[in-house]
Amino acid sequence: MPWDFVVILILLAIVVPILGRRRMKRLMALEETTKPDRLRLYASTVVSQWLAVAIIFWRARAHGIGPAQLGLAIPHAALVIIVTVFFSALVLTNQLVSLRRLAAQPRDAQGAMAQLATRIFPQDDVERVAFVGVVLTVAFCEEFIYRGFVQTILQRWAHLAFFGILAASAMFGVAHLYQGRRGILSTFIVGVCFSTIRWWTGSLLPPVVSHFVADIVAGMMAPRAFRALRDKSPVTTSIV
Numbered sequence: 001m002p003w004d005f006v007v008i009l010i011l012l013a014i015v016v017p018i019l020g021r022r023r024m025k026r027l028m029a030l031e032e033t034t035k036p037d038r039l040r041l042y043a044s045t046v047v048s049q050w051l052a053v054a055i056i057f058w059r060a061r062a063h064g065i066g067p068a069q070l071g072l073a074i075p076h077a078a079l080v081i082i083v084t085v086f087f088s089a090l091v092l093t094n095q096l097v098s099l100r101r102l103a104a105q106p107r108d109a110q111g112a113m114a115q116l117a118t119r120i121f122p123q124d125d126v127e128r129v130a131f132v133g134v135v136l137t138v139a140f141c142e143e144f145i146y147r148g149f150v151q152t153i154l155q156r157w158a159h160l161a162f163f164g165i166l167a168a169s170a171m172f173g174v175a176h177l178y179q180g181r182r183g184i185l186s187t188f189i190v191g192v193c194f195s196t197i198r199w200w201t202g203s204l205l206p207p208v209v210s211h212f213v214a215d216i217v218a219g220m221m222a223p224r225a226f227r228a229l230r231d232k233s234p235v236t237t238s239i240v
Contacts, residue, residue: 001157004059009171012150017177024178033119038127041120042134049141056149070148071204083197084206091210095217121219131219139212140204146172146191147198147207155199165195190214 027033027041060070067073074080122131146168155164169191176187194207 001153002059002063005063005153008056008059009150009153012145013171013174017174020175021178027119030119035123035127038120038122039130042127042130045134046137049137053141053144056145060149060153065152068202069152070144071152071198071202072144072148073203074205075202080201080203080205083201084209087193087197087206088210088213091213092217095214096221099217099221117218117222121222128220132216135212135215135219138215139208142172142175143194143198143204143208143211146175147195148204151195151198161199165192165199168195 023041027037030037057070068075122128150171151164151168154167155161158164158167169188172191173184173188176183179187194210197206198204
C-alpha cells in the first residue's frame with residue numbers, strides 16, 4: 001500500500017477521532033453555546049471536510065484510482081435510483097420513530113448525546129440555512145472518505161470486499177468517538193449498511209442521500225422536540 005494512503009488511514013483512525021472528541025469536550029465544558037459558537041462550528045466543519053476530500057481525491061488520482069472506483073458514478077441507473085429511494089425512506093422512517101420513542105424516555109436516560117444535540121443543532125432560521133450546508137457537506141464528504149476511499153483501497157489491498165466493508169465501517173464508527181460507546185456502535189452498524197449498499201450498487205449516491213436524510217431530520221426536528229418536551233425528556237438522535 002502506498003505510504004501516503006497509510007498516512008491518510010492513520011490520520012482517519014487516530015487523529016480525527018481524538019480531535020473530534022477534544023472539540024466536543026470543549027463545547028460541553030461551556031455553560032451554553034451561543035449562535036456564533038454554532039456558526040463557527042458549522043464553518044470549520046465545512047472547510048475541514050472539503051479540504052480532506054480534496055487531498056484524498058488528489059492522492060487517489062495520483063495512484064491511478066478513478067472517480068468511478070471511488071463510487072463517483074452511477075453504473076446501473078435503475079438499481080441505484082430504486083435503492084436510493086427505498087433506503088432513504090427507510091432511514092427517514094427510522095429517524096421519525098426514534099425521535100418519538102426517545103422523547104418518551106425519562107430525563108436520566110438521555111445520555112451524553114442529548115446534551116450535545118442541544119448545543120450543536122440550529123436554533124433559528126439563519127442557523128438552519130447554515131446547517132443545511134453542513135449536512136450536505138457531511139453527507140457527501142464522509143461517504144466519499146469512508147465508503148469511497150477507505151473501503152476501496154482496503155478492499156483492493158485485502159482482495160476481499162467483506163474486509164473493506166468492515167474496516168471502513170469500523171473507522172467510521174471510531175470517527176464518532178465523541179458520541180461515546182453507544183454512538184460508536186450505532187454508527188458502525190449504519191456504516192456496515194451504507195458500505196454494503198455502496199459495494200452492491202457501485203455508487204455513493206444511495207448512502208449520501210440516506211446520510212443527508214438522517215442528519216437533516218435530526219438537526220431540524222430534535223431542537224423543536226427538546227423545547228416542546230423540556231420538562232419531560234429531550235431527544236437523543238444524533239448526526240452520523
